[in-house]
Amino acid sequence: MVDGKRVGVIVPAAGIGSRMQSKEKKQFMLLEGQPVIYWTLKGLLKAPVVDELIIVVGQMETERMTAYLQEWMEILDSQVPYKVVVGGDTRQDSVFCGLKAISPQTEYVAIHDAVRPFVDGRWIEEMIHLMMAESYSACTVGQPIYDTIKRVDSSACIIDTVDRQTLMSVQTPQVFSYQMLYKAHVKACEEGRMGTDDTHLLSELGERVKIVNKGKHNIKITTPYEWEMAQILLKIEE
Numbered sequence: 001m002v003d004g005k006r007v008g009v010i011v012p013a014a015g016i017g018s019r020m021q022s023k024e025k026k027q028f029m030l031l032e033g034q035p036v037i038y039w040t041l042k043g044l045l046k047a048p049v050v051d052e053l054i055i056v057v058g059q060m061e062t063e064r065m066t067a068y069l070q071e072w073m074e075i076l077d078s079q080v081p082y083k084v085v086v087g088g089d090t091r092q093d094s095v096f097c098g099l100k101a102i103s104p105q106t107e108y109v110a111i112h113d114a115v116r117p118f119v120d121g122r123w124i125e126e127m128i129h130l131m132m133a134e135s136y137s138a139c140t141v142g143q144p145i146y147d148t149i150k151r152v153d154s155s156a157c158i159i160d161t162v163d164r165q166t167l168m169s170v171q172t173p174q175v176f177s178y179q180m181l182y183k184a185h186v187k188a189c190e191e192g193r194m195g196t197d198d199t200h201l202l203s204e205l206g207e208r209v210k211i212v213n214k215g216k217h218n219i220k221i222t223t224p225y226e227w228e229m230a231q232i233l234l235k236i237e238e
Helices: 036-044 059-075 091-101 122-134 178-191 198-204 224-237
Strands: 007-012 052-057 082-086 108-111 138-144 149-152 158-162 168-177 209-213
Touching: 007 036, 007 091, 007 122, 036 052, 036 059, 052 059, 052 091, 059 082, 082 091, 091 108, 091 178, 091 198, 108 122, 108 178, 122 138, 122 168, 122 209, 138 198, 168 178, 168 198, 178 198, 198 209
Parallel strands: 007 052, 007 108, 052 082, 138 209
Antiparallel strands: 108 168, 138 168, 149 158
C-alpha cells in the first residue's frame, strides 16, 4: 500500500514475440538460467507497496506460469498474493482481462511489460506519490529522444525534421488510478478503439499523464539485439 491505498500490478505476458525469431516466447527465454519474466517479477517485487500481482498469459501457458510462480515466490521470499489470468487477442485486451481480475479494493494499478527485466519496483511508489502531489491521473516511465527525428514519405525520403524537444519515448511501468484506467478501457471497448498503450487511452479522456525519466537501462526485449544487451546488463547489475 501507499498511504493506506491498495496497489496492484498487472504484467501482460501473453505476447508471441515474432520479432525475436525464436521458437520460445521471449518472456520464457532463459536469461542467466531463469526465464526473462522471472527477472521482471524480481525487480517489481523490490517494491514493498505491491499488494497484488496479476500475470496475464496465453491459454496454453497458465499451468507453466502457475508452476513458475509457486517456485519463484518462495525463492524471492515474497508473500504477495498473485493470480494467473488468461489474456485476449491483443495487449489491450490482456490488460483489460487483468483489470477485471484484480481486487476491487485496488486504488492504484501499475502495468508493466513482461519483457522489461530491469525494472525497479520502487519506481511505482515514487510515481504514486507524484500523482498524489500533482493530481495526475497517470504516470509512466519514459525518456527523452536524443536522435534527430525525421518525417518521411512512403518512399522513406525525408519530408522535414521533427522538433525532438517535444518528444519522449514511453516505457513501463505505467501507474494509474485504477478506476480511471478501468473507465478508459470500458470506453475504448465500447467504441472499438485500440490505443498504442494504456496512457493513450487516458489521454483520449483528456486526463493528465506525467512522464518520469529512469534512464536507458529499462530496455524491452523485442529483438535479438536487445537480447544480447540484456545478457550484458544482467551481468553488470549482478
